[in-house]
Amino acid sequence: MVLTADTTVNARRRALALGARDFVGKPFDIVEIALRIANLLEMQILYERLSSVRT
Known part of the structure; x- marks a missing residue:
C-alpha cells in the first residue's frame, strides 16, 4: 500500500507497476x-x- 501526497496519474501508475496493491x-x-x-x-x-x- 502506498500512502503519498503525490496523487498524479503517473505516481499511481508507477506505484502499481512496482507492485503496490493499493494507493491512497x-x-x-x-x-x-x-x-x-x-x-x-x-x-x-x-x-x-x-x-x-x-x-
Whole structure:
C-alpha cells in the first residue's frame, strides 16, 4: 500500500507497476486506511488458502 501526497496519474501508475496493491493519497482518512489494510490482509489469507488447496 502506498500512502503519498503525490496523487498524479503517473505516481499511481508507477506505484502499481512496482507492485503496490493499493494507493491512497492525501488527505489520509485513518478509518479508510484501516479498512483497506483489512481488505488486503483478507485477500492475502484467501490467496494462501487457495494455494494450499491446489497443492
